Amino acid sequence: MEKKISTAVVRRLPRYYRYLSELLENGIDRISSQELSRAMNVTASQIRQDFNNFGGFGQQGYGYSVEVLKEEIGRILGLDQQFRVIILGAGNLGQALAGYGGFARRGFIMSALFDVNPEKIGQKVGDLVVRDMKDLARYVRENTVHIAALTLPKAKAPEVAKTLTDMGVHAFWNFAATDLKLPSDAVVENVHLAESLMRLSYNIVNQSRDE
Amino acid sequence: MEKKISTAVVRRLPRYYRYLSELLENGIDRISSQELSRAMNVTASQIRQDFNNFGGFGQQGYGYSVEVLKEEIGRILGLDQQFRVIILGAGNLGQALAGYGGFARRGFIMSALFDVNPEKIGQKVGDLVVRDMKDLARYVRENTVHIAALTLPKAKAPEVAKTLTDMGVHAFWNFAATDLKLPSDAVVENVHLAESLMRLSYNIVNQSRDE
Numbered sequence: 001m002e003k004k005i006s007t008a009v010v011r012r013l014p015r016y017y018r019y020l021s022e023l024l025e026n027g028i029d030r031i032s033s034q035e036l037s038r039a040m041n042v043t044a045s046q047i048r049q050d051f052n053n054f055g056g057f058g059q060q061g062y063g064y065s066v067e068v069l070k071e072e073i074g075r076i077l078g079l080d081q082q083f084r085v086i087i088l089g090a091g092n093l094g095q096a097l098a099g100y101g102g103f104a105r106r107g108f109i110m111s112a113l114f115d116v117n118p119e120k121i122g123q124k125v126g127d128l129v130v131r132d133m134k135d136l137a138r139y140v141r142e143n144t145v146h147i148a149a150l151t152l153p154k155a156k157a158p159e160v161a162k163t164l165t166d167m168g169v170h171a172f173w174n175f176a177a178t179d180l181k182l183p184s185d186a187v188v189e190n191v192h193l194a195e196s197l198m199r200l201s202y203n204i205v206n207q208s209r210d211e
Numbered sequence: 212m213e214k215k216i217s218t219a220v221v222r223r224l225p226r227y228y229r230y231l232s233e234l235l236e237n238g239i240d241r242i243s244s245q246e247l248s249r250a251m252n253v254t255a256s257q258i259r260q261d262f263n264n265f266g267g268f269g270q271q272g273y274g275y276s277v278e279v280l281k282e283e284i285g286r287i288l289g290l291d292q293q294f295r296v297i298i299l300g301a302g303n304l305g306q307a308l309a310g311y312g313g314f315a316r317r318g319f320i321m322s323a324l325f326d327v328n329p330e331k332i333g334q335k336v337g338d339l340v341v342r343d344m345k346d347l348a349r350y351v352r353e354n355t356v357h358i359a360a361l362t363l364p365k366a367k368a369p370e371v372a373k374t375l376t377d378m379g380v381h382a383f384w385n386f387a388a389t390d391l392k393l394p395s396d397a398v399v400e401n402v403h404l405a406e407s408l409m410r411l412s413y414n415i416v417n418q419s420r421d422e
Contacts, residue, residue: 010410013409014403014407014410015403041390077412077416078412095303096306100404102405103408106409170415171414171415173411187415189407189410189411191404193308194225194314196402197384198228198290199222199225200358201288201289201318201319202288202289203400204382205288205292
């Protein structure tokens with residue numbers, strides 16, 4: 001339907017969405033690309049270029065309708081749909097994902113949480129009860145699962161991901177410090193926290209070198 | 212000292228570092244750019260280009276020394292130094308950061324954890340005891356703090372970041388769903404989980420549109 005959009009644009013879209021949500025919450029219902037540019041600290045021409053990938057969203061002389069723009073970008077991001085997410089690993093990070101209410105507002109329903117640790121199985125985490133990893137296959141057979149969030153040790157993650165793809169789960173939110181080797185129709189979003197911290201230290205070290 | 216390196220290269224460096232660490236753990240001490248390319252699923256020419264930013268690391272006919280390469284990239288990333296990190300917010304996410312041993316191995320010492328919640332203050336999280344946010348100023352005066360990790364609600368994060376910059380902390384690992392407005396000498400690495408999830412849903416939706 002739409003032409004192929006560059007990764008860089010896709011990386012920026014959620015940020016536009018977040019800003020537009022904040023504007024709406026603050027009662028602002030029209031905005032020019034100049035104003036949006038100042039608020040988001042990107043150039044107005046970048047914004048117009050990004051939006052032109054999707055037909056430009058019909059800016060008028062007096063700017064964009066914040067609500068229409070938010071809705072359009074939300075639709076492009078798939079936020080007009082619901083995604084059922086299971087979390088593999090009920091450690092602190094898995095629990096943080098399970099407990100964060102902000103995801104459900106965007107249509108991401110944290111629907112089950114699994115662990116292998118007998119001490120964790122059966123415990124309540126927010127609205128969920130930690131399930132036994134042994135019951136994963138049955139759960140996936142009996143329930144719709146759109147996304148698997150992997151908060152597992154890196155030694156375990158590839159094996160669990162493989163099992164899940166065999167069961168028909170094709171989207172992974174991967175927090176394990178390893179790259180998953182998956183079939184080409186799988187989609188993966190990696191959150192490598194140690195790498196994020198290294199980019200920060202790079203910038204710290206590099207900045208002091210400049211001084 | 213070094214010329215200005217593009218953000219894209221900086222984004223890739225930690226991944227090189229991770230792969231090289233894994234190779235060493237597996238007893239591999241020499242690798243060609245072709246082999247590294249296959250393992251990491253990037254082109255060999257990309258790897259050579261990236262490394263040429265730093266003088267090329269002296270590849271010989273028979274490839275790179277994994278240990279030398281890892282050490283050089285580690286040094287560029289600042290991993291030959293230690294960074295003391297304080298965590299603001301002792302929720303599940305803050306606790307996950309405090310408890311993850313992998314950071315210390317890279318030189319990131321999680322040295323204190325703060326919260327405003329009286330029920331959390333005084334509790335043990337791994338090796339740390341949750342401190343009262345009221346004691347933050349004194350802690351920063353009396354201890355070296357290189358990085359502040361913000362796992363606070365988005366309404367609180369900007370104010371706490373401002374306080375910290377006033378106290379001389381200039382590097383932020385920001386998990387709050389907001390962009391911090393900081394002095395130009397501050398460095399920020401954002402981890403916006405909701406945006407990461409939206410990129411995943413974009414790719415899910417877009418892939419099924421292609422079919």
